[in-house]
Amino acid sequence: MKRILHPGLLALSALPTLLVACGGSDSALPQLTAASAGTLLSCTDLASKISFPNTTITAANAIAAGTLTVAGTPVPAHCQITGKMNPRVSAVDGNNYAIGFEMRLPYAWNGRFFYQGNGGTDGSVVTATGGVNGGSGPTNALNMGFAVISSDAGHSTPGANFGIDPQARLDYGYQAAATLTPMAKSAIKTAYGKGPDRSYFGGCSNGGRHTMVAATREPEEYDGYLVGDPGFRLPLAATANIAGAQAYATVATSSADLSTGFTTTERALVSNAVLAKCDALDGATDGMVQNTAACQAAFNLDRDVPTCSGARDGSCLSAAQKTVVAKLFSGATNSSGSKFYSNWPFDAGLATAGWASWKFTSPAQRDAGAVGLIWQVPPEAASTFNGTTFSLTGSIDDMLAKIAATNSTYTESALSFMLPVNPSNLSRLRDRGAKMMVYHGTSDPIFSSNDTTTWYESLRAANGGNASNFARYYPVPGMNHCSGGPTADQFDMLTPLVNWVEKGQAPDSVVANARGPGNAVAVNADVPSSWSPSRSRPLCAYPKVATYNGSGDVESAASFSCK
Template sequence: MIALQTLRRLFLGSTVLLLQLPNLAQAETPIAALPVVKPAISCAALTRVDLQAIGGKGSQVVSASETTSNGVTACEVQGTLAPSIGFKVMLPTHTWTQRYLQVGCGGLCGRISLQVGAAEGCAPLNSGGFVLAATDMGHEGMDNSWGNDAQKRADFAHRGVHLTALAAKQLIGAYYGQQPAYAYFTGCSDGGREALIEAQRYPDDFNGIIAGAPALNFLVQNSIYHAWQARANQDGEGKAILVASRLPILHQAVLQQCDALDGQVDGLISDPRACRFDPATVQCKASATDTSDCLSAREVEAARSLYDGPRDPATGERLTIAGPQPGSELAWAGVFVPDSVDQPINSEKMALDVLRNLAFERNPGADYSLADVKFDRSTLDQLRALHPLYDATNPDLSAFADRGGKLILWHGWADQHISPLNTIAYHQAVQVQMGKSKAESFERLYLLPGVYHCGGGEGPSLLDLLTPMMSWVEKGQAPAAIVTLQASSKQAAASEFGAPTNLPGRAAADQKPSMMAPRSVAQDPANDGRTRLVLPYPDVAVYDGKGDVKSADSYVRSPNAVDEKTPQWLGSDFFTPYAPLQR
């Protein structure tokens, strides 16, 4: 547990410091004292609730029955919103404290998961104080032929999450005889995009929104970033150049050059933008006979291309904001760097799923391949037509802010799927659009060193943002520093996105791993349980030089000397206000 002298030593302006750790006394983070409300009708009676006013003809509750998990009994409701949006709502029978939490869905969804991330040790959640809900966003499974249906595209883009919120609130009103006092949304990856879609399109749905590693730049992220990451590491025969067994060479070279830039050698890079790493530093000499600890010229060039990302060949301008950041190398395995030269990679699948089915107004067909992708301005311009449908980059959050909504963004610096510079770019765009003072009144960004996509990695990745969000919404106490906890390899392997696995009312079917989940990486057991302060961007936490290096209590606030604008790229205008497409 963090010593309370941290509260006295770290004074962050006029904002009281919030420390969040599993088992940390919740009294230190005040939330509204809301009494438990019991059901007004039976669980089975919810099958008679009419949802057609929300979803249209055919919308209905399919089933409603009581279930018990982890000591919490809840009424589990499953239903459909026309034409085919599946949803699930878990309504506690004895423990509801008037809060609603909707959970986002990762990847291209197609399943219902009530797995809540970024809420490690959140007492009201673990004790069954929330009604929980989630949706499959209008389709089931991994068959992406649904992208031929304009309605299903809209359901995935924005309609599914919004209508689920409306349906869940109607069911809450029917079951308890009252609406929730507060409504929250949390999600990571595409769930983070969904979170921002809610803030941008439907500002009345939620009081507080937590968006982790958001796929907010959805079309460019999937159609260009992942396509490039797959292609850039292939030779003329389509075989991989760099394979997973070579990544530790690259990673160790990065740490050797950049680990100490933040004043501490701990295997973590506080801000990778300060790391000006050139893979050529580990290139084998021409005369080398032993290449076990160096990279060939072809491997070096492939690594450079992966870091840098694609550029328009005519002008040299960037087609994406950035590639993966230095320090993320071990996480590339299986995503865009295979275990062997002829194994499949996730980046190719993710890119082709979107390119063949979602990215263009007219789908190009099932035979479209990565070889057909032109990495130039024309391809990016083709994505502009549906940018206002799928993307969540609109920085105008006036309606959300004016009604008192609060937004927390978070991202791992070592994210291999989505460069954290996308989230920084959005944070900065909100400040430009809204004004810095206004933006700081309702929005925060946290960046986690050494953390992969939505969790896991070499850095402390377990955190609770839900409790600080409740304190902000319900008590007006803005979040400042948070504490992250190092997950052991066993913990990271046991849960998707590094999220906790002991949430009440979650069925076993909700615990299926996602292809987006980070691969488990062997960690130094000596780091198990270490804690670290993370401050709102752009500030960083630095070691005070005196205390236990593995304790958050030994870190203090420091301005970030690397704070800088994100690079200009050909889609920079995507992060300016636009009218959303409803279709």
């Protein structure tokens, strides 16, 4: 069975419309040609026609138009291919493993391929539709005519127990995508008589991590990379979240409920204090903080939020709470005080249920298993593992040491197989004309947007202070993890990415809509009732900030400019 060798690693400490920069062409870099369309002439016989080493096609099903509906829109007729690659029995845990996948091939094909990076710890083959943003997007890649693949990343059971098998760890980290890519392109060639003219890779959360990993490990395989809220330092972010749980436990009023350490009312108090200092910095008092960097200088937790002189009643934070919150927002540290993960911006989206879920529920339910069973060397004993006990009583120092460790069974550390390789150096991607678009919610509670900002600044520095001719970063004000929060989070970034890759139209901004009551795709309950339910805002390419023009409808993106 073929295995992929690991190179060196250097880790870092209504439909929206597109606004396109004038000029549009990046003349200093190669201009890739546009994809040409094709037609799928048959479907069910592809089960016997598709042939690739170590690959079994289990089914080829003709899916009629309208059978699948995504984003409120019936998906056109297409062919669903299911299969698996590299089946094996683990010599370590005795379980069966394979890389499971499905491909959806439209009859009316636009000549493009989209690799769908999925979230969490993978473990299931999610419907291969290809998201254009983190959640509740207005369309999808399959609707646009892309051939799309989705996979379980090498294990068929959700959860963390697969981490006992060393190869399953590597497949989850980076090898499944590298293994599936040539197979998928070969299958497309069989189905259409030609391979894809242009290939794109995208996802949010762990899917964003998958995309950044592919950009550094497979820069020749894909022409466009759509990166959402990337957990590109996922083992460190998860360990930081566990450290946060331990800190919130010290101020919680109930040992069974971490959220009592920083209640919804108290989080709303802080968000409102942030808005009081920062809302108007972009020229509009509208419940959104566009200028995140200026806000961090303007807001001071100790000064701007009342300190309780008596019992906590929601109108203040205790001195102990302020100490905990300030320390966590400044970045998680080990026992010697060294920071091992990013700091966080104070923002307007702290009071949501989504924010609370990641901070108070995820440490025991998601992070503990991932750290203890997928990333530690050696892993914890799966049969006796208790996520709550691990997250609340485990040593952060030990976790950090073990996710960086290797042994004769687990020959790559989590800081190797999970992280992109030297992510500040995207020269191979850049020099062949490929492009990258990145977005990140500034109220993301699990992966800090400041971490992404720091990465992008390092990318700029590696490119003479400006990487905008091949990579652009779009902070999403108020958005929680991939979606939700008091925000405008419904947008299409795949269309502008294609236009940039294939037409040279560099996107200065992308318009995003709020999902208030009546939204055709999905309502975001976090949208304030005082907003227009269809509020729109430009998502500006960093370091520009959406700024109110001084006149015009404050609910419309047309009244804002990127400055």
